[in-house]
Amino acid sequence: MALGFVLALDLIGSFAFAISGATVGVRHRLDLFGVLVLAFAAATAGGIVRDAVLGATPPVALADPRYLGVAMLAAFVTFYRYGQVERLRNPVQLFDAIGLGLFAVTGAAKAIAHGVGPTGAVLLGVLSGVGGGIARDVLVAQIPAVLRRELYAVAAALGAGVVVIGDALQLPPAPLALAGASACFVLRFLAIRRGWRLPVARVDPAD
Template identity: 50%
Template sequence: MFQQLFSPSVQHTLDLVGIFVFAISGALLAVRKNFDVFGIAVLAEVTALGGGLFRDLVIGAVPPAAFTDLGYFSTPLLAALLVFFLHPQVERIQVAVNVFDAAGLGLFCVAGTTKAYAHGLGLTASAALGLATAVGGGVLRDVLANEVPSLLRWDRDLYAVPAIVGATLVVLCLRYDVLNPFTSGLAAVTAFVLRLLAMRFHWRAPRAWNRRSTVAEE
């Protein structure tokens, strides 16, 4: 399984890095929305932990890791504190934040898929929960901030598609019994690279064929 790719301590560190970067994105949106310190903390926590929390509840892994590991819960608070005081500086390194966010996307879509499968779900359901793990927090963040989730907007660079590709590669490896540390890492890297390319070249999903919408474009 994916957890064999690194030692438990290294895996835990990578989880915390991904959580931290996701929390940064939530906290930055809260600042742009002029939220107070509590709102910044809430958006940071939801963005970082929402996807994994949803997955754990669905598969019955209770209590969820977010409530049993103090590091998982406190890391978003650290990110919120950082953004609260240093948000102009954090905004200036947005490119670096986006790169780490892409890495978190790749890591979480693979880890979420393998954890769901390990708890007895089928291949399709496991891939769906892998996707939810990677993007669920961002959806909750946008909903709480009263925005159309970026996941659903045509004018945003591909985000869910790289996660779908990563999760699909994992279930294909499971299907043909070739899931190992190398193939797991390859799936995560594939999702990571696809997300970077989407940001670099502004790749977007197609809209409806022969669209005749009267809705004004933003």
């Protein structure tokens, strides 16, 4: 798997996440800059927290200007073409699932490269995948959708877990990353299509 291919997928994933952030911003009546902030936060917060926690400073999303460029593009498109973006909801979910898989896999791989053990690597893969969505929703004072959406974080954990187990078995990194991202994508895609959900605890309504 060529490096350029990984980068392209990473930027496509960032773009999909940025679109989701910009859409939330427009719905909450933020101005153009607020929409840009939400797009950038959704695209990069997971990676920035991952890098800060790993001591990999400065975070790549701040050091590489392409991440800001992708967020700006997504913000402008969403801001000035909101109607079309809304109608694209299915393709956006598709890109979002691709981005989730890729971020989970690269997050776990980066954690392993920094000497974090298997549990921590899975946790950081999940955090990389869901961190952006959490930042996006906290910024508009809502409960993060990733805490309730169909198997969202579970799919990220699956992708990161494939990388961690494969690394322990010394499998080659590139096909491993592709396998992890695919596993995450397929689980997330099926969960959306078939409405799979995790159980919710029974609480006595009188509580």
